Amino acid sequence: MLKFSAIMLDGMNYAAWLFLVAVGLTLIYGVMRILNIAHGAFYAIGAYVCASALGVYYGAGLPEALAFLAMGVAALVAGVVLGLAVERGVLRFLYGRDEVLMVLVTYAMFLILEDAVKMIWGVNSYFVYQPYAYFGFVEIGGLPYQVYDLLMVVLAVVLGLGLWFWLERTRMGRMTTAVVADREISAAMGINVTRIFATTFAIGTVFAVVGGVVTAPKIAVTPGIGVEVIILAFAVVVIGGLGSIPGAAIGAIFAGYARALCVHLAPQFDLFAIYAVMAAVLAVRPHGLFAKTSGRKI
Template sequence: MLKLIAILLDGLSYSAWLFLVAVGLTLIYGVMRILNIAHGAFYAIGAYACATALGLYYGAGWSGAGAFLVMGLTAIVTGIVVGLAVERGILRRLYGRDEVLMVLVTYALFLILEDATKMIWGVESYFVYQPYAYFGFIDVGGLPYQVYDLLVVAIAIATGLALWLWLTRARMGRLMIAVVADREISAAMGINVPRIFAITFAIGTVLAALAGVVTAPKIAVAPGIGVEVIILAFAVVVIGGLGSIPGAALGAVIAGFARAVSVHLAPEFELFAIYAVMAIVLAIRPYGLFAAQGERKI
């Protein structure tokens, strides 16, 4: 019974984290048709920025729940600044080009940003454990469970709901849906497509930075953390269907629980569990669970 509870708790936590990591990637692809390899670098920048901001916060003698406000502001500011700089400075000049070229451009950008983080923050590890330890533990069926992990689950759910409301209720979100349906007709009807692209890329970058920010208190922030993330994010969105936000949620749940089951029942297969699920899904549905051939969804 304890093992089942552990699988459920670990699967829930990891699924929430995977959704936060992947949702920005699938949003950008759904609207802009760009498979953004630099997403992993944005995640890493968010984590480093969080470590720096919290270091200043605690270094000034402050403590308490104000750290979470600092984390939220760090994700928003970092994502908007980096996202708009990349979109306006690089990607805007390449719209309409072949998708393979865009992949190569974002891959090159990923390598550049990886080296830039080393130049800015060095190669030493950063530790900001205080927010993770702030709420302590609770007892779930006889197992101690970190409350911070529940907070991450809540953030993932809130993020998914906020995106759904944005896309279905907000005017700007409905304009995004129109651009997804047909970019050329949207432009002909007077929609400012470059502006929609800029907003979309900024939101996607904020989401990547948010994933890095919420992860920073749980890990050692060190060079290379963005590499694994982009691979996992790609696996999740492929399982769910590229460009589908519900698909990203379902893909995160499937991948998260597959990993949890493998960790507790067959640890030797942990590294392969998510990719095995991806291979099985693609063998059955080559375009993912929520995507059909030739469709663009969000």
Template structure:
């Protein structure tokens, strides 16, 4: 019974982190058809910005509870600045090119962002434990968990609901669906496709940075975290179906519970279990569980 509870809570916590880290990646692909390897760089920038800001705030002696507010602020600044720079400075010149070329370009950007984080913050690890420590722990059937873990789960749910409402219940969301369906017809109808691309990419970058920023208090922020998250994020969006927000949520849950189950039942299979699940899903659904329909011009 206790093992089942531990798997459930740990699975939800890991899934929430994965969803926040990968939803921006699948959003960008769904709209722009760009497999954005640079997403790992946005995650790392968010994590470093958050950890640095929280550490600096802690030295002032101010109430720790307010340090939590620095997390979304750091994600917004890091994601907005880097997203705009990458999209306006590089990607706008590459639209319409071959998808493989776009992958190579975003991979190059990822390497640049990795080096940029080292230049700005150095190669030492940052530990921003203050927000997670401040909220303390809570017992779930006598198993202690940090309250911060449930905060991350709540944030993931809020982000998922907000994206659903924006994409399905607002005029902007409906126009975005038109752009996804046919860029050329959208432009002919007077829709500013370039503006939608810019906004989508920046929102995706901010979401990636938020995934890193909100995770920073629970991990040691060090070089290489961007590469780690991009691999796991691809597993999530491939399972759920590339371009599907709902698929990213289901994919995150599947990966989260697979990892939690392996950790508690057979730890050596932790990483292997994620890719085993991905292979099993793709064997049945080659394009993922909820892949968006691809339009074909005749």
């Protein structure tokens, strides 16, 4: 019973984390057709910004309960500033170019940002465990479990629903959907496609930064943490289908529980679990579970 509870809880928590780090990647690809390799660097910057912000916050002797507000503000500010800087400063000059070129450009941005992180924060590890320990434990199915991990699941659900509401129920979201369908016709109808791209990239970057911010209290923040993240995020969006928000959620659930099962039942296969799921899905559906078929333009 305890092992079953552990698998269910760990799978849910890991799926929530995977969704947070992957949904921004699939959103950017779905709207802009850019496979953003720099997404992993955005995650790493989010973790470092969180560590720095909390260091200043706790150093000032401010109430510990409000530290989570500081984390949220840091994630929003860092994500918007970083996303708009990259989109306005680099990507807007390359729209309409081949997708392979965009991959190379974002990979170059990833390398540049990785070095920038080392120049700004150095190569030493940062530890900010206080938010993770603040809420303590709760017993579920006879198993003590960190409340912080459960709150991460709640955050992933809330942000996922918020993204769905923005896309389906707001004017900007409907214009974004129109751009996804056909950017040329959307531009002809008066939609500011450039503005949609900038907004989309900023939102996708905020999701990556949020993933780093909420993970920072759980790990040692060290250089290179963005490398594994971009690989895992890519695996998740490939499972669900590139450009599909529901696909990112389902892909995260599949990958999260596959890893939890291996961790508790067959630890020797832990490293291969997510990639095995990806291979199995692609063998049946080469474009992912929720990929939309599109006609070739002539």
